[in-house]
């Protein structure tokens with residue numbers, strides 16, 4: 634998004650309200666639309682201007698002015714971005730910008746996996762900075778083992794998942810944040826408030842055969858919190874499994890409950906479909 638020669642940069646710095654994009658970008662924007670709709674707008678890639686305002690990557694980030702947040706919220710609504718035939722993207726608001734940070738890595742991992750499959754590779758492990766995607770099994774036929782980081786400690790794991798042919802993607806407020814006046818501000822934004830999501834979860838891992846879905850949902854379910862996550866899981870509108878942590882208990886959805894193990898001294902609660 635910050636690279637001037639990129640297609641996304643050109644889309645965000647368009648003149649006029651209509652842009653024709655490549656097939657790849659259109660596919661990604663369409664996925665984002667589906668997740669926006671299925672998460673009641675908690676997953677919203679039009680948070681770009683809010684992310685700029687919060688500027689989490691800066692050396693000296695600080696809490697923005699509340700009035701500025703309110704103003705920026707007006708151009709944060711992916712329902713004001715329309716995907717039309719022939720890869721045309723139409724914006725209601727000339728200033729709305731899009732940010733693919735929540736799902737691009739998952740999409741790229743899907744493409745890498747497809748490439749490995751096309752080269753007849755039977756097993757592999759792709760790790761894009763914590764976004765893991767496994768292909769097939771290990772050479773001895775046993776499942777891959779993917780460790781999930783403990784958000785409270787860099788040197789320990791929440792647990793280990795045994796899996797084959799799946800994306801395993803985690804989001805958490807501990808990944809990027811700053812502190813001001815004793816309060817922690819992290820990089821996952823609640824599009825309803827414009828502030829970092831006050832989630833009751835500290836870590837969300839999604840396990841899914843599709844990496845794009847896993848990446849988007851890890852971010853979305855973090856914003857939705859425990860009850861919202863359970864509700865989406867039970868609705869069956871998207872096919873995924875999940876591992877959630879609220880700082881004291883681990884919640885594991887039933888489909889992967891037998892494949893997850895932990896050494897931590899915490900309660901594990903199974904979420905039924």
Ligand code: AMP
Nearest residue numbers: 675676677678734735804820821822852
């Ligand atoms: P992830 O690490 O996959 O959870 O993605 C976090 C990134 O997604 C942030 O750094 C922002 O670029 C973007 N983001 C933040 N909040 C949201 C949101 N509510 N919906 C979609 N993207 C978001």
Ligand code: MG
Nearest residue numbers: 735848849852
């Ligand atoms: Mg994500």
